[in-house]
Amino acid sequence: MTLELTGASRRDLLKASVVGGGLVLSFSIAAKAEAAAGAGAQALNAYVRVAPDGIVTIMGKNPEIGQGIKTSLPMIIAEELDVAWENVRIEQADCDPKLYGRQFAGGSLATPMNWDDLRKVGAVARAMLVNAAATAWNCPSGECKTDAGHVIHVSTGRKATYGALAGQCAGIPTPDPKTVPLKDPKAYKIIGKAKPQYDTAKIVTGQPLFGIDVKVPGMLYATYEKAPVFGAKVASANLDAARAVKGVKKAFIVEGGTDLSGLLPGVAVVGDSWWAARKGRNALATTWADHPTSKQNSTDFDKRAVELNAGAPMTSLRKDGDVDAALAGAAHKVEAAYAYPFLSHAPLEPQNTTAQFKDGKLEIWAPSQNPEPGRQLCAKTLGIKPEDITVHMTRCGGGFGRRLSNDYMVEAAWIARETGAPVKLLWTREDDMHHDFYRPAGYHFFKGGVDDKGNLVAWQNHFVTFGEGDKVASSAGMGGTEFPSRFVPNCKIDQSTIPLGVPTGPMRAPGSNALAFVNQSFIDELAHAAGADPLAFRMKLLGDKPMVGEGPSGYNAARMKGVLAAVEQMSGWKDRAKLPQGSGMGVAFHYSHAGYFAEVVQAAVSKDGAIKVQQVWIAADVGRQIVNPAGAMNQVQGAALEGISHALYQKITIKNGAASPSNFAEYRLLKMADAPPVEVKFVITDYPPTGLGEPALPPVIPALCNAIFAATGKRIRSLPIDVKQLKT
Amino acid sequence: MTFKLNVNGKVMEADVDPDTPLLWTLRDALGITGPKFGCGIGACGACTVHIDGKPVRSCTRPVSSVGAGAITTIEAMEHHPIGKKVQAAWMDLDVAQCGYCQPGQIMAATALLAEKPKPTDADIDAAMTNICRCATYTRIRAAIKQASGQKVKA
Numbered sequence: 001m002t003l004e005l006t007g008a009s010r011r012d013l014l015k016a017s018v019v020g021g022g023l024v025l026s027f028s029i030a031a032k033a034e035a036a037a038g039a040g041a042q043a044l045n046a047y048v049r050v051a052p053d054g055i056v057t058i059m060g061k062n063p064e065i066g067q068g069i070k071t072s073l074p075m076i077i078a079e080e081l082d083v084a085w086e087n088v089r090i091e092q093a094d095c096d097p098k099l100y101g102r103q104f105a106g107g108s109l110a111t112p113m114n115w116d117d118l119r120k121v122g123a124v125a126r127a128m129l130v131n132a133a134a135t136a137w138n139c140p141s142g143e144c145k146t147d148a149g150h151v152i153h154v155s156t157g158r159k160a161t162y163g164a165l166a167g168q169c170a171g172i173p174t175p176d177p178k179t180v181p182l183k184d185p186k187a188y189k190i191i192g193k194a195k196p197q198y199d200t201a202k203i204v205t206g207q208p209l210f211g212i213d214v215k216v217p218g219m220l221y222a223t224y225e226k227a228p229v230f231g232a233k234v235a236s237a238n239l240d241a242a243r244a245v246k247g248v249k250k251a252f253i254v255e256g257g258t259d260l261s262g263l264l265p266g267v268a269v270v271g272d273s274w275w276a277a278r279k280g281r282n283a284l285a286t287t288w289a290d291h292p293t294s295k296q297n298s299t300d301f302d303k304r305a306v307e308l309n310a311g312a313p314m315t316s317l318r319k320d321g322d323v324d325a326a327l328a329g330a331a332h333k334v335e336a337a338y339a340y341p342f343l344s345h346a347p348l349e350p351q352n353t354t355a356q357f358k359d360g361k362l363e364i365w366a367p368s369q370n371p372e373p374g375r376q377l378c379a380k381t382l383g384i385k386p387e388d389i390t391v392h393m394t395r396c397g398g399g400f401g402r403r404l405s406n407d408y409m410v411e412a413a414w415i416a417r418e419t420g421a422p423v424k425l426l427w428t429r430e431d432d433m434h435h436d437f438y439r440p441a442g443y444h445f446f447k448g449g450v451d452d453k454g455n456l457v458a459w460q461n462h463f464v465t466f467g468e469g470d471k472v473a474s475s476a477g478m479g480g481t482e483f484p485s486r487f488v489p490n491c492k493i494d495q496s497t498i499p500l501g502v503p504t505g506p507m508r509a510p511g512s513n514a515l516a517f518v519n520q521s522f523i524d525e526l527a528h529a530a531g532a533d534p535l536a537f538r539m540k541l542l543g544d545k546p547m548v549g550e551g552p553s554g555y556n557a558a559r560m561k562g563v564l565a566a567v568e569q570m571s572g573w574k575d576r577a578k579l580p581q582g583s584g585m586g587v588a589f590h591y592s593h594a595g596y597f598a599e600v601v602q603a604a605v606s607k608d609g610a611i612k613v614q615q616v617w618i619a620a621d622v623g624r625q626i627v628n629p630a631g632a633m634n635q636v637q638g639a640a641l642e643g644i645s646h647a648l649y650q651k652i653t654i655k656n657g658a659a660s661p662s663n664f665a666e667y668r669l670l671k672m673a674d675a676p677p678v679e680v681k682f683v684i685t686d687y688p689p690t691g692l693g694e695p696a697l698p699p700v701i702p703a704l705c706n707a708i709f710a711a712t713g714k715r716i717r718s719l720p721i722d723v724k725q726l727k728t
Numbered sequence: 729m730t731f732k733l734n735v736n737g738k739v740m741e742a743d744v745d746p747d748t749p750l751l752w753t754l755r756d757a758l759g760i761t762g763p764k765f766g767c768g769i770g771a772c773g774a775c776t777v778h779i780d781g782k783p784v785r786s787c788t789r790p791v792s793s794v795g796a797g798a799i800t801t802i803e804a805m806e807h808h809p810i811g812k813k814v815q816a817a818w819m820d821l822d823v824a825q826c827g828y829c830q831p832g833q834i835m836a837a838t839a840l841l842a843e844k845p846k847p848t849d850a851d852i853d854a855a856m857t858n859i860c861r862c863a864t865y866t867r868i869r870a871a872i873k874q875a876s877g878q879k880v881k882a
Contacts, residue, residue, distance in 0.1 A: 066827065197827075199827065203827035203831075204818045204830060204831075205762075206761070206803050206805075212764065221756065273757065275748045276745075346861060347828075348766045348772065348826070348828045348829050397827075399826075400861075429769070630822045635825070637863070638825055638864060642862075663771065665769060665771050672853055673853035673857075677866065
């Protein structure tokens with residue numbers, strides 16, 4: 001941690017930059033922090049202001065995408081500030097990294113990156129209030145304690161509210177965040193207690209919270225048509241026909257660029273209602289210039305992967321021991337090819353942004369998971385300064401990684417400037433599904449061997465992914481430490497790539513959401529080949545060393561064994577032979593985003609191949625503290641059900657360079673009738689708390705596929721699951 | 729063209745084309761943004777409103793076909809005898825994640841309870857076909873049970 005004194009700055013701020021885990025958080029502790037000041041309320045720092053009536057307003061720094069962060073990060077501050085939760089109000093912060101450090105929703109990183117710093121934010125504010133009271137009472141601050149929004153002089157019982165004291169903090173020296181005392185976790189009154197989402201009342205009454213609900217005076221509505229083939233230019237568009245539609249105000253071609261994550265070529269239609277703009281768009285009859293990506297097809301990728309596997313791999317990711325010799329000497333050998341498809345994120349709120357360009361300055365209201373890069377993209381594309389752009393963060397109707405890209409934001413900014421009026425750009429569902437940054441497809445060609453004692457002795461994986469040579473497409477890579485490497489003495493992992501003109505990107509548990517499927521399924525094949533209990537086989541594979549590797553790629557085998565043992569108990573794994581015919585249990589585990597997860601699925605398969613997922617059990621280890629148990633449970637259950645949805649239904653196919661299907665009629669999402677109960681147990685271990693948005697997802701897919709094998713004897717090696725294959 | 733609509737107990741006028749879906753009439757012409765846009769083909773249910781008490785996916789329902797039907801949106805549910813219980817259960821169980829689909833889910837659940845005051849799991853499966861992309865189905869089911877006065881499995 002480094003601390004930096006900036007002296008008498010414009011705002012008379014003391015800026016503390018805390019560096020750790022990749023974070024640069026600057027929290028500004030000021031007598032008068034303009035950013036946070038409200039009517040009658042006193043700002044204690046950029047996050048906290050206290051009103052005379054004792055109501056404390058805390059800023060929610062990160063984008064809310066349904067992960068509950070607008071509630072859980074302020075809970076951390078409120079705990080150390082020592083206020084009653086019912087007196088806390090939360091406000092969504094604007095995008096302002098100078099005040100709040102990095103503001104994004106990704107990588108399940110918000111809790112680990114903010115845990116220490118936000119506790120200090122609360123503790124520093126509390127210490128200021130204590131010091132203000134001690135000054136007023138002319139006593140040492142050590143004689144005072146706090147309780148639920150009050151400072152109390154312990155020996156005399158003298159008491160003052162935070163509301164009364166806040167105005168007296170102006171001349172008080174700011175306590176040092178490095179040494180400010182933090183609470184003993186045993187004394188927590190807010191952290192670790194289930195708190196409903198702060199906005200729950202607004203959600204259930206349908207109040208405007210989301211990007212799509214933004215309204216600016218004089219606002220027009222826009223739609224933007226882009227080529228089905230990513231990046232193709234406009235050849236022709238009947239702009240006059242669009243302009244002739246009632247309510248259409250403008251129709252124009254946008255030249256755009258070639259960066260697939262920036263402003264792409266297209267046609268904008270702006271109207272006095274979104275429906276008018278859409279009708280105008282329908283009249284465009286746009287044609288598109290030819291583009292090399294139009295020659296790309298999923299069927300060709302499938303063939304190319306097989307061809308590449310037959311040749312020498314392009315890149316070696318790992319080589320331990322001698323796989324060929326180990327396979328030759330193995331008692332049990334398995335060879336199998338696995339594949340998974342491209343996926344679309346499909347957040348339920350289609351991409352949108354409202355933008356206003358006035359006097360050279362841009363104001364944006366956007367449901368983005370990653371707003372600062374959006375600001376930079378807008379600045380670069382429009383040729384204006386980043387500091388002339390204000391970005392307001394709205395609630396996001398789902399994110400799942402899709403809103404880490406800001407293509408919709410730059411489109412709205414451009415269209416608003418060209419239109420000369422505030423504009424709300426809204427995509428159709430079809431736009432959203434045709435212009436995603438897809439979870440990349442992938443292919444794995446495995447060979448594995450088990451010795452006569454049930455030890456996994458050989459593991460070979462030729463991974464065929466997308467990219468150019470050694471360089472892989474976004475979220476299409478695999479590390480050489482991916483499990484079970486380092487746990488198998490003879491291990492060879494290679495990689496080859498197929499060039500791709502389709503944009504890819506991170507999707508909830510990127511990499512892991514596919515790699516867990518292939519690795520944990522193939523491990524299951526090897527366990528069955530050796531005649532072993534698949535859970536006991538995994539326990540043995542995890543070995544006797546508690547920690548394998550170190551630093552960011554270290555793997556805590558002891559923690560994984562802990563959750564595996566827990567899920568064995570929860571699921572009644574040992575009694576699975578008693579399940580009726582056609583039912584089975586499967587197990588899998590996966591480490592990602594610093595979380596250790598082991599999961600068991602019970603599924604039944606009927607004679608026509610129909611799958612009924614009956615129950616999921618999850619044991620999760622994310623360290624010593626669950627910040628908000630209500631939200632945590634919801635995240636884990638939702639992630640598991642999302643994984644089941646991937647496994648059962650979802651696939652994006654590339655045909656002539658374009659993505660299909662285009663809407664929920666064919667791109668199915670899990671519904672109520674198919675959603676099994678999900679039982680969750682948090683295994684508490686003495687490690688720093690880590691995030692929960694993602695790591696529950698990956699293991700459920702192989703656990704389901706392994707359950708189907710237990711039920712039917714049929715191995716799922718390709719997703720989504722083909723029920724025709726399961727007919728008996 | 730001007731349409732006189734009966735929305736949440738008030739007569740409102742909207743000047744829109746006859747083919748404009750009810751969803752966009754409510755959202756853009758009348759400023760009622762509780763009903764959400766998710767798919768535009770009636771597949772996800774985020775746009776669900778009631779017309780004469782029945783759940784309707786307003787994104788595929790042309791405004792010209794609504795006539796004198798009584799339109800009720802999420803904004804009026806706090807005055808609806810069943811709707812307010814459903815909202816209370818949703819809050820009590822902290823159902824939402826992103827929350828985008830929940831107005832539609834609440835409208836569908838309220839219509840279900842109006843028809844079947846004590847729905848079984850099978851009734852819930854059949855009636856609740858709205859998509860929740862965050863997959864909060866466990867809590868939606870529990871909230872419907874709670875709102876109907878049935879025991880909720882922990």
